[in-house]
Amino acid sequence: MKIKAMTGNTTAAIAASLCRPDLIAAYPITPQSSVAEYLSELVHSGELQTNYVTTESEHSVMSVIQGAACAGGRTFTATSGQGLALMYEPYFQMSTMRLPMVMAIVTREMISPCTVWSGQQDAMSVRDAGWLQVYVENNQEIMDMIIQGYMITEHEDVLIPINVCYDGFYLSHLVEGVDVPSQKEVDAFLPPVHFNHAILDPDNPMAVDSLTSGEVLTRYRKGHLEAMVKTLDVIEEVDKKFAKSFGRSYGGAIEEYKCDDADIVLVAIGGMTGTARDAVDMARDKGIKAGLIKLRFVRPFPTDRIANALKGKKAFAVVDRSVCFGWNAGPMYTEVRAALINGDDKYSHFSAIGGLGGADISIKHMTSVIEKLESVKSKPGQHDTLWLMKEF
Amino acid sequence: MKEIRLHGRGGQGVVKASQIVVKSAVDAGGYGQFIPFFGVERKGSPVFGFLRLGDEPIRRNTQVYEPELLLIFDDTLVDLPTTYDGLKQDGIIIVNSKKSASELKIPSQAGKVAIVDATGISLKLFGKNIPNTAMLGAFAKVTGLVDWEILLAEITSEFGEKNKEAAIAGYYEVSIADNKK
Amino acid sequence: MSKRVHISPLANEGMYILDTASWRTERPVMNKEKCIECGLCLTYCPVNAIIFDENKYKITYNYCKGCGICAVECPKKAIDMVPEGGGK
Amino acid sequence: MNYIEKLRTSEDMVTPGMSACQGCCGELVLRRILQISGKNTIVCVPPGCMSGAGVVGWDYQTGMKIPVHIPLLTNTASFLSGVSQMYQRKGRGDVNMIAVAGDGATADGGFQSLSGAAERNEKMLYVCYDNEGYMNTGFQRSSTTTKGSRTSTTPIGEAINGKQQPSKYVALIMSMHALQYCATASPSHMQDMVAKVERGLAESKKGFAFIHVIAPCPTGWSFEPDMSIQIAKKAVASNMFPLWEKYNGNYYITVENKKPIPVKEFLQSMGKYKSLTDDDIAQIQKEADTKYETLKKLASE
CATH class of the missing domain: 3.40.50.920 (Rossmann fold)
Incomplete structure (x- = not known):
């Protein structure tokens, strides 16, 4: 491990790349843009081998990711404020299809009045869309929770996507020292992604998201809520595992x-x-x-x-x-x-x-x-x- | 922990300079933090940022209201009412200027005033006004808050040899005086 | 098809099929003597109720909705639409 | 093998009984496309008549023999981009990625994601079955609804008579993207359509392929179910819906219309244009002529 000074956004991009995502989709938005930019640098330099899709909107970001997740991929994106609002439609579907992923929300105030600056209104406004949400304190915690996030979201008792929320500007643009784990250390901590509950595969055909009656839908919602409750234990468990591997603990929820x-x-x-x-x-x-x-x-x-x-x-x-x-x-x-x-x-x-x-x-x-x-x-x-x- | 505020104009490299200071502090095993103030930043518009350096982890991530040190990248900024705001008693002012201290409306609470013609250094070396690395040289000399060798190495790896020269020039050309109250 | 844990909305336990034959008020009946086996009826049938079996085009009635496209499109007018229930 | 042999020997991938209206061209088009693509296919059917007709499934039962997903009205092309990218990554570029979407999901709400996917040249075949309106939800107008059409949101009234705006020619717009393949097709010209679906599938392994298919709707357009193919034929014959394709950067008119019939013959064969005046018809005729002239120019380059 090596301590390097970097912004919160750079931290998020490096953390995501250390988790070996299959696909990243992103659309620039203040104050998230440098996450999208830095990931592009990593991909264009050849350091990060991932399918990086630069879409025409956040709505498509979440949609591309959903498609990749429906083919079994590990995915990442980051967004902010209005981007999250535009994304809401596939965002809700992502969690209710129980597709695991980590998405950073670089928190931003919602318009109106016109603003591009910090605030947590964006992430708070979607806290009932079925995702897990963790809010972090500093750049180190951005790094650590993106890595932990994949372990939590892909846990077989969870399978709910997670938002790692960090303050726009006050963290996204703040520079401080971050202990950056090596690829080897992250590989040892995080197993490869595996889930198969909702997969589009010609060798095993199924209809993903068929029309559903209210009675059956209620069963899905009940299961989702019960998984949320179980997640509380998984959070503590992953925190302890992480402490063992990296020496840092956040005390759980x-x-x-x-x-x-x-x-x-x-x-x-x-x-x-x-x-x-x-x-x-x-x-x-x-x-x-x-x-x-x-x-x-x-x-x-x-x-x-x-x-x-x-x-x-x-x-x-x-x-x-x-x-x-x-x-x-x-x-x-x-x-x-x-x-x-x-x-x-x-x-x-x-x-x-x-x-x-x-x-x-x-x-x-x-x-x-x-x-x-x-x-x-x-x-x-x-x-x-x-x-x-x-x-x- | 030292709390520092930087004032400059868009395009002068305030953010980059601050990031280099934090990098140098971290590389030396210390702690540093920089938060740029994000307005609608455009080339030429006044910008500022908040820098903290210390021996302990820095936990707060709020703006700096009572700086111990002001780093002013452009002497025309001293005319803005906010530039000297909240400077601590006996605080230090480092300013890029050809002017004398008496022309810079230095507030009474300032302890030391350091003046360096960073623009002149920059124009001589690069043919344009990017005073940030010369300012870093002056900053290192005046405050001793960063390891000079590490800072030079960071500047060289980030910007190249010419900027190293600019930093060295800033280091040696800065004049430091007690504020005449 | 394998059994899945239904933690999210998906379907693979059998096929969702509607009894669309019950929609029919008229049934297409093929006059084999007029049929030239051109196959146009098969290409235009929206529900794939026309099959090619033993070198002949045949109409099946399990899902035929009785739209009548086959009767209109047949170049030899070999298909008649006959009211359901009333017999031929 | 000619196209009829192909169709009579290929397996139907869709549920045998689905609740599409009698004489529905959407159902016909859906079945034909998937017969040609076969089992090695992933299909997305966004909200619209086809998904509403149960082809995605109901509760735990599926409506297809192949993997199917109902994306959002607005994100079919971007969702399928993600699936396609993952399959490329896994070295499974052989799998057919197909979207079968209505005009609303294509030209209206879904247009942004469609245009984005085409610009990125994502590897998929996107088929729009155009029944010129939101037919699944009660015949509301869409941007491809023809001028003068009666729909439930552009009714015939004392003050305003049907839809006031000409249709958005989504196929030509799509062809202006740097995509791999673009075509129009009609179920009435089945040989042409089958060939285009085959070419589209082949091209979709290299990039974005788009096929715009006219799908006359007996219920929404007000004609007898047995007339669907006849109406589609007249749409082509009158140049209301010319058949062309674009590949390798060139436009080709695939069904030459040497002696087009007057659009009046097409318009008067159904109820939705019932209240058109002679002036309206003359204007629609002019628009159809202009459209065909444009295509001829493009094809002659």
Whole structure:
């Protein structure tokens, strides 16, 4: 292994190429474009032997990939924002056909107003399209989760495609050191792709996606949800295997940071987590018993682990980089709350929203969340949504 | 951890220069991080970026609001109200200019001011204004934050021998003075 | 065809077949004496109800929908459309 | 072997009983293409009359003897690109990759992915059976619907009379891509169609092949089911649907129309053009003539 400085997008491209994909399809979109570009460089230089298809749209990206997966191939792509929205039609079909793949989402705010910058609204908006979704904190985790992603998605108990979501610009264009595994190490970790539940093959003809009655369709949905639940175990299992091979572990579906003795807990997701760690440490220096939950997997949602991590705490706040229309809150706040319904604890809690459309989530913002948590921790119930924004 | 902000114009190589600094830090076994600020970047438009260097892993990935160091690739940028924003007490300013410190509206909290004619070096060597490698030379000299040999090697492998010359020129031609408060 | 685990929508357990013969209100009947074995009826039959067997073109009725194309296209007018149910 | 012998000796790959209308040319075209391609074939049938007629299957039962998939209305060519690429990668370039799609999935929603796949010269045979509208869902207009047609979204009204825009000539547009093979065909000219499907399949091993087939629809066009082939013949004879092909960069008119019949004869043989005025017919005649002249010019180059 060698530590090299690189952007998040370069990291994603290298990670994908280390997994020996049969086919990559991509269409450029800000802030993902350099993934597509760097993969092209690898293919054109001869370093990466894959079928690389540069299509006319993201809709076709996912369609080409679906075709390749229906012929048993390992595939990769990356997209962002509007590209993901355009892709939605085959995107939903990909997961409900239970075709494994890894797709990076370089998260971006959704239009309108017109924007090309960071935010997690794109990925959050499709969290009910049947895919697995993991949100990562830094470039190393982009590398590691793309590799782990293939092991998870191709696991026989899973067979659900996975999104590795990382923040546009704040990670995609951020340069930092990444421990890059060798091809040999990845080959030893990741077995070749094998699945045969939905294959177009003249030697074994079948109709893939025949017309289906509601009763049978319901059976497929039930199976999909049950596989999602099983995936929670697979995530932990793959994390441990990965730690054994590469020496890095992420704690599975969530990671707890200084939660053991904490009164108040910040829940963060994606790139903002690193900033939250610094803010928590600064609060600890001032004697505030703050802790942090890094929400890694959003699908499947790690309900039990979140409930356990928050058990006995006084207050929590969830910082979302997207909004949940209709709730006056962020989407992860609503889901974390839902995860706590079975407990007896009476929490003080609120939703914090920031970092939309490329806006920054600063140390000051994170500190303001902690300060609000401190001030409301003895007043159980929901408190006003905290908007992390400049005052105009 | 040192927090640095860079100001330049599209086409001056701000992003590339910062990436080289991070690469040099990482190659030396340290930690570095660079986040470009992404606006609608066009040749000539003001651009900026955020650079962090340290001995420990860098966890935050937010913008730099209170830099200890400002690296200014174009002296016309000092007229923008945001350029000197948030500079820490006794912070360092490195600026590409032929002007003197008194002409550059240096803020009072600055500790040191380093001036290098990176554009002049660039014009002499390349016939065009790409001051980034000369700026890197000055940066290495003024701050000592990167290993000079590793930085030169990175510059050479990324841009070639001429840019190495530019960096060396920047290193030796930069003038460093305490800020007259 | 092998049995598959149905975790995603696919079909290979037998063939999905409709009883399209029941759609018929008229049936094509071939007059063998007029037939010159040109085969046009076979080429134009949308449901492949006309077969070539023992050097003869024959109409089968398992799936024939009774569209009547064969009767129209026959150059020798060797096929008649006859009402179903009422006999010949 | 002549084409009739080929058709009488080849195996039908489609379910014997499918719920296409009586006299459906789509069914006829689908069966013929797959008889010619045989077992070593993967076929995609996007939403439309043919998939609606059950050829993909129902629940656990398949409607074909060969592997079949129902892609989206919008992505047939790109989905099949992926399958084709993987088969090339596996060294199985011998497998026929065929799409059989209606005009909606071809010329409307699916046009972007079709044009993209043709531009990339993906190895497949894409057949459009053109019944000039969304016939599976109740005869709504599509971009290939002829001007003056009555459809359920362009009805005959006091204010507006049928479809107001001429049809998009998708075959000629496709031929302008740098593709491997492009042709038009009619089930009425079966020998010509069989030859084109054979050539298309052969060319599809090298790149993108496209065949645009007219598929008169008794239900949507309002004519008796037994007249399907007659209508298709008149479409060709009147130059409403000229038969041509393009390969090696050259255009060829494959069925010469020395003495075309007036389009009026074609138009008046069905209900969907019932309300056309003489002026309308004259204009359609002019458009047909122009189209044929264009093709003649292309073919004479």
